[in-house]
Amino acid sequence: MSPPLTRARPGLVRSLLRLFTVQGSWNYERMQGLGIGVAEEPLLRNLRAEVGDDGVAYRAAVARGAHFFNAHPYLCGLAVGAAARAEHDGVPPEQVERLRTALCGPLGSLGDRLVWAGWLPLTSGLALIAVALGLGLRAIVAFVVVYNVGHVALRWWALRAGWRYGAQVAQALREPLLQRATALSAPAMALVVGAALPLVAQYLSSAFFGWARVALAGVVAGGFGLLWWQRARLTGVRLGLALLAVAALAGWLWP
């Protein structure tokens, strides 16, 4: 029988702290696997006492925990908790492996939509607006605090939900709050970043006058067109370096 949530709390806290380093040993062979194994280990320690097989089950579970894994880092806790719980519940090893493999895609996709394409640009866009409106460092502090409230809450929820549901972890992904957050994050992000762009343009060009403003409009339109048209080959950093090189040359030749 698996340990209840309260008895597992010290292990969960240790696991959560280790999850903050989940990508610390990211590599092309196992991707996040090592980090997942390190985060899962505190939740597997009880296996040594429970099974009483001189640590054979514990070591096998640790080895499985460090196999290939790749998903969104903030949601890795769901896989860590679910796999550890499944090990305690005596789920067959091949089924634990299948569970981990099955979670990679959904957790990656959900995390990308919820965080990388939702919460992060949303809060960063709000901070850009606040800086453009003159809030200065206060906007930056607010961004770090607000973003990380969501970040830490998501990591903690994921780990607890994984531990609670074990092999039935798919149920956790159907929670209404998660569904609503995913549905709302895209339009909210679009609205906020859309509003931030003109305000930031005004903020950054406040020192430009006359021909410089006209030139800026041309550079933005042309640069955007190039990035959109050549999106497979041209990146922002390459465009930036190319434009700076052209500008330096033109400025040097301009009498």
Added chain:
Amino acid sequence: MSLELQLLLLAWGTLVGLDLVSVPQAMIARPLVAGPIAGAMLGDVATGLQLGVLFELFQYDILPMGATRYPEYGPATVAAVSAAHAATGTLGLGLGALVGLITAMAGGLSLHALRQLNTRAVRRAAAALEAGDPRVLERLHAAGILRDAVRAAVVTAFGLLLAQVVRAYLAGALPPHGVALLNVAAVGAALAAGTAGTLRLVGRGPSLRWFAAGVVGGTVVAWLR
């Protein structure tokens, strides 16, 4: 700039570089955070904010997913602020962007090299990992984090060095028109990259209308100010 300040920037750049992937992904690696804090260290928050905003727009051009390769803008912004601060006046933005973009590319390459080093270490320890030795697992993981810290420090040091070189050889060589052109190119590229990146995220679905509404709202507010 004093050695103490350079070391302070190096330490901050290292923390920022570690935050990007390894520990703890709290988004101090975002240029919007890395820049103003570097500016505050130099007593020049305004320059830090400007370059933070500029590189945050470049950051919108990338999504840090899985094994994708992308420029690293955190330590790059720290180096950019260092370059712009010492250049003083309006020259700062263009010069900072130049240093920052080159450092960002170097940072991206260093991430790929780090991942290859980690892969080799994992292959060497494959037998111990398959035996489920927790100490080997933890040692490998800690070594990976340490490697990333060294990588971040090297990238930041490269950026700070580049800032010194550019300040010494480029800052005085450009006429006023050249300075203005450099600034226009930096801001223009950042705005283009930010807009294109955001539109790629938004896509052609229902969120596009929300994006358009945001642009209209932002333009009205900017016009009224």
